Amino acid sequence: MSAIPAPSAHLSVEAIRVGYQVAHQMHEIVHNLSFALQRGEIGCLLGQSGCGKTTVLRAIAGFESLIAGRIALGGKELSNATHTTVPEARHVGVVFQDYALFPHLSVADNIGFGLRKLSGAERHARISKLLTLVGLTSQEKKFPHELSGGQQQRVALARALAPQPDLLLLDEPFSNLDVDLRERLATEVRDILKEVGTTAVLVTHDQHEAFAIADQIGVMQNGVIVQWDHAYNLYHRPATRFVADFVGLGVFVPGRIDQHKQDVSIELGSLPLCHGLEVCDPNEQDAQQVDVLLRADDVVHDDSSPLQAEVVRKAFRGAEFLYTLKLPSGQQLLALVPSHHDHALGERIGIRLEADHVVTFPKQD
Structure with missing residues (x-):
């Protein structure tokens, strides 16, 4: 809301x-x-x-x-x-998507464009301060086309901040x-x-x-x-x-809240229900079919775990892999795994749950 x-x-x-x-x-x-x-x-x-x-x-x-x-x-x-x-x-200052710098003006003149009411000395002092603030003290005489995209973005920011x-x-x-x-x-x-x-x-x-x-x-x-x-x-x-799906990496898996509404059972085991929404209404029926949000960091690679999942997709991210894993039921999960664990597609690996925040939603067909 x-x-x-x-x-x-x-x-x-x-x-x-x-x-x-x-x-x-x-x-x-x-x-x-x-x-x-x-x-x-x-x-x-x-x-x-x-x-x-x-x-x-x-x-x-x-x-x-x-x-x-x-x-x-x-x-x-x-x-x-x-x-x-x-x-x-x-x-109100605005930094636009395309920076909107004046191509015929130097970095210093772009930054000082909105300071024409100041005296020459005040204008120069303000421009110098902003050049230092955005880390462009050695670039003041250059023109926008001579700068990298990141530098142009800093000039646009400095220009917007100049009039305070x-x-x-x-x-x-x-x-x-x-x-x-x-x-x-x-x-x-x-x-x-x-x-x-x-x-x-x-x-x-x-x-x-x-x-x-x-x-x-x-x-x-x-x-x-x-x-x-x-x-x-x-x-x-x-x-x-919508927020659960839009923010972060995760999937929804089917679950069932027990009669005491203290935990929720999913294919991988039981989880303490420390956070829920409408499904936690005590006036509702004792057993609730729900969808449980599992984040990629809730699923931990563990060679000693008896629970196995098949690697069906993998994306290398430098320090880690993002694995898409398939459980025996066909349900898919996401897992972030340190990149020294380089498993092949089709390989089965051990996993376990390590979820501190369990979020549930009413089951959606």
Whole structure:
């Protein structure tokens, strides 16, 4: 569910609805969405393409009007159903997906583009400080085409931070970079934002970016936030089946809760039921057929285990393999195994369960 905005929040997004007219009919993209961030917090809207996350970002920036709800920043209302403060008057910085750097300006001039109201000395001092902050002190005279993708991303970040905005919006800023660079830069961007104390909202479809940078993450589905939470809870305590399936690596296996509702039995054995959802209602029948979420790190390779599973797929990930394993029943599991255990397809290996968080959902046909 969407987070309820706190009265003292620095950014407050309250029950907003956003859409556009198609043939005299309103096509609504975002439905009664709410969340809040305190000053200096980094939030993330995480979801698949088309879920509405970029539309929310555009509404916060002032590029989209609201059908209903309100957006406030620093106690000042920026948008409601009848009024939208223009983007340039919001004191909000934006880092775009394609960086949008000026190709004819140097790194220093790109960073200082929004500082024209400052004196020459103040402008120079601010640019120098930001160059140091983003680690580009030796690149100030270069032009964007002379920089790597990661360096261009840092210039875009420095330019957005230069006017000291009240809020920074990041629209999939790492999507043009290779996978290894994305997570490293996301961590660096978090460090930079925390150093300057800037409140920020990131939009991404990549959960690794979200985990690396955000304090709070809102998983979006069909125009709403289905869970606003810390990364740990999204992974180990998903509020819905969609969140469980979208965040992390895992599969659902059939299970049965015993009559005392203290554990759940699956093909691999019994697990203590330390977290459940609707299936844990004591008014329901004694025996419940459920689906149990098993993460790849819940299944441990153990040569001494009598329980065997067949390797049907494998993906090398450097320090580990991601194995897809098939049980005697045909049920498939995922397992992360250290890469020195290099097993062939079709080979049977010993496994055991090591699950600290057991999440169950009503059985789905």
